[in-house]
Amino acid sequence: MSKFLFFLLGFILFLPLLNLLLGLHPLTFKTDVDPSHFGLAYEPVEFTTADHLVIRGWFIPASPSAPTPTQKSLKTIPTIVVGHGYPFDKANILRHVLFLHQRFHLLLMDFRYFGESEGWITTVGIREPLDVKAALDYLNQRGDIDTTRIGAMGFSMSAAIFVLTQDPRIRAIVADSPYASLAKIVEHQYFFVPRPLNNFMVNLTGLYARMLFGLEMDHASPEKTVHTLETPLLLIHGEDDSQIQTDHSQAIFTNANQTHTTLWLIPGADHGQAHAIAGFHYELRVLDFFTAHLN
Known part of the structure; x- marks a missing residue:
């Protein structure tokens, strides 16, 4: 005994x-793809965090089909910072955000430890807001985009990270399947x-x-910090999510400012399947959300 x-x-x-x-x-x-696989011009970029890690990503300039944009009009197009899920990389999410490309510049980033970025561990949201702030600093330094019109779209881990970052330079957030804590x-x-x-x-x-x-695990709790978030937030979650259950987004929504927060539950969608299940309706709703808040 x-x-x-x-x-x-x-x-x-x-x-x-x-x-x-x-x-x-x-x-x-x-994931062994890059924007050129989809016929997109892109620029490999890198920027350094406050704790001295090099974060790498892709900047994909918008290319509206008509009319052909001038350099001046390109500068007025909003930019969306895109984050990936755990334990994947920026290329894993590329296919799922191609629909944004016709209206927005895209900055896809590898969070610390993942993909091409530096870092010997991931902290799954505790220190990753530093990665986002470094990305925003980088965009501010480019000089060829409108830095007053930046949004963010995250999936799973990065959805929570964008909520946690609470940087006013992000004017709208789409959080697909975030964790509450x-x-x-x-x-x-x-x-x-x-x-x-x-x-x-x-x-x-x-x-x-x-x-x-x-590491303080309590520092990664979107459900606790969201009450001070003034950024418009669209929460999306599959009702059949087996990895991060729906109650995570519901908890964030309950604690958020209801005047600028929306919760959209998608029946039949497991983790990462919201786009696949809702299809064109998903794309239209996300596009409309960003267009409304970044114009």
Whole structure:
């Protein structure tokens, strides 16, 4: 009996540590495409964060089909910063945002650790707002875009990151399947243990993150910070999401300023399937949202 209890205690103490290490240093998936695969001109770009990491991305200038834009008209076109999900890269999301290209410049970025960017760990939203701020600083320095008309579109992890960033330079946010808090994500990962023990393991994961990496898990909680967000926000979530359940977006919506926040639930959509399920209606609603708030 004592051996069993010793094993159980070791399991309870070790599993949160293992989960943390795998979460911060996951296997990554790199997508072997770039904008040229879709016939798009683009510019590889890079910028440095406040904590000295080089973040890399693609700037894809808008190319409205008619009329052919002049350089002056190009400068008046809004720009959308696009973020990817965990544990993927900017190329993974490229196909899903091509519909934005006819109306907007696009800046697709690899968050720290992922894709072509630097970083030995991901913090899944705790420090990634620094990546977004560096991207906005870069756009401010270009001189060939309207820096008063910048939006952001994120998926899963990056959807939460854009909400967390709270930078007034972002004038509109589309958040597709964001998490409400990292703690809730970790809680779901321990679904197989009883509630009191689940809470203990979540707290222990947070303690390990703080002790070993100086990370405060509570700092990644869009549901807590969204009440101060003054940026128009469109939340999109699949009703059948098996990875980040619908209640995450619902919690963010409940705590948000209702005057400029909209929640759109899409029946039959699992994680990352909202665009595929809603199709043209998805594209039209996102385009209309950005057009309304960036003009």
